[in-house]
Amino acid sequence: MDGLTCWLNERKAAGNLRELMPIQRIPGGRIRLPGMPESLPPLLDFSSNDYLALTLHQSVIENSRRFLDSFGAGSGAARLMSGDLEIHHHLEAEVARFKGKESALLFGAGYLANTGVIPALAGRGDVIFSDRLNHASIYDGCLLSGARLIRFRHNNLNHLEECLEKHRGNFQQALVVVESIYSMDGDRCPLKRLIELKSCYSFILMVDEAHATGVFGRSGGGVIEEDGVADHVDISMGTFGKALGSYGAYVAASEEMVRYLVNRARTFIYSTALPPAVIGASLAAISVVREDRKMRSALHKKATLFKKILQQAGLNQDFGPSQIVPLLVRDSNVALEFAADLRKKGIFATPVRPPTVPRGTARLRFSVTLHHSDQVIIDTADVVAEVYNRLMLEKN
Numbered sequence: 001m002d003g004l005t006c007w008l009n010e011r012k013a014a015g016n017l018r019e020l021m022p023i024q025r026i027p028g029g030r031i032r033l034p035g036m037p038e039s040l041p042p043l044l045d046f047s048s049n050d051y052l053a054l055t056l057h058q059s060v061i062e063n064s065r066r067f068l069d070s071f072g073a074g075s076g077a078a079r080l081m082s083g084d085l086e087i088h089h090h091l092e093a094e095v096a097r098f099k100g101k102e103s104a105l106l107f108g109a110g111y112l113a114n115t116g117v118i119p120a121l122a123g124r125g126d127v128i129f130s131d132r133l134n135h136a137s138i139y140d141g142c143l144l145s146g147a148r149l150i151r152f153r154h155n156n157l158n159h160l161e162e163c164l165e166k167h168r169g170n171f172q173q174a175l176v177v178v179e180s181i182y183s184m185d186g187d188r189c190p191l192k193r194l195i196e197l198k199s200c201y202s203f204i205l206m207v208d209e210a211h212a213t214g215v216f217g218r219s220g221g222g223v224i225e226e227d228g229v230a231d232h233v234d235i236s237m238g239t240f241g242k243a244l245g246s247y248g249a250y251v252a253a254s255e256e257m258v259r260y261l262v263n264r265a266r267t268f269i270y271s272t273a274l275p276p277a278v279i280g281a282s283l284a285a286i287s288v289v290r291e292d293r294k295m296r297s298a299l300h301k302k303a304t305l306f307k308k309i310l311q312q313a314g315l316n317q318d319f320g321p322s323q324i325v326p327l328l329v330r331d332s333n334v335a336l337e338f339a340a341d342l343r344k345k346g347i348f349a350t351p352v353r354p355p356t357v358p359r360g361t362a363r364l365r366f367s368v369t370l371h372h373s374d375q376v377i378i379d380t381a382d383v384v385a386e387v388y389n390r391l392m393l394e395k396n
């Protein structure tokens, strides 16, 4: 058996093999998996990050189409070649306003933003303090940077302070990176306390708001807006591909920082600019999010309802304050079984397993979206709780 086969077989045996599966998306937050008999109703999709259902919002689609017709299918080149269109600047100005910062810079995706910005800010001789549960794109950015990486315990600012106390003095620049809402745990970073640490230890603060933008804050500007800390966050990163229903990413920062990143962030410099249809969709999405506050409160109500039913059914896991609801089962094969049982009952939730999450913390990650009515949320939570409780009883 050659090395690849061996590796794949080992992954499969551990329940950690990832496989692609072309799904069919159906309006109303439903999907069909390959090979599903037509007689069966489509599955309810509880794995999407389309929290506000903006992928199907009429004005988002119309503006995307208008930009496609007016400006063409692609931007033709990287921004620093001839791909720097006026529409990119327009979106950057809107993002800066949305995030309460002076300026903004677009990236091809969140992965590219994190792997470009972090190495631009820290290198050999510097130190990065990164939450242990930060997204892979942040981790990869840290590794690429060549800086000393210190991972502090998840959401534990006492531990971060200990690390700062011990190590900060030994390095030139320091960067602290966190997510405001953690992608696989749904919990929230205590940003206000983190800002207090900034006045004691000098560091650049970068906050990834991939799962908070559009969902938190009075105008949807994220936890940074809700906590009123935009002025203290040096780099506010976010994506268009989740609550904003489109694609791509941005960082919002000072004008000087953005000018610096234009010259230093390699994933910005050496990559084709975002296409017009995506810019059109993102512009419309920001405008919807800013104007329609009811969307946000409706989403939070649904998320609270979902969590409340799970808790009433005896699932006393520590749920965070967000639309992301993880149910830990720990073992990867149990997570696969849990997902398979739910599919039989019409619910699709992806099992999240190592290496996406730490070993021994496999889970099903449910995300609540506006695609689903309150009744669907209630019925789903009932089924999820029943299947989870049965599975736990069998396994323990």
Ligand SMILES: Cc1ncc(COP(=O)(O)O)c(C=O)c1O
Pocket (backbone or CB within 6 Å): 109, 110, 111, 112, 114, 135, 137, 179, 183, 208, 210, 211, 239, 240, 241, 248, 249
């Ligand atoms: C916290 C976080 N940051 C960054 C990313 C990457 O964003 P994108 O999907 O736009 O590459 C993700 C995507 O899942 C994420 O969850």
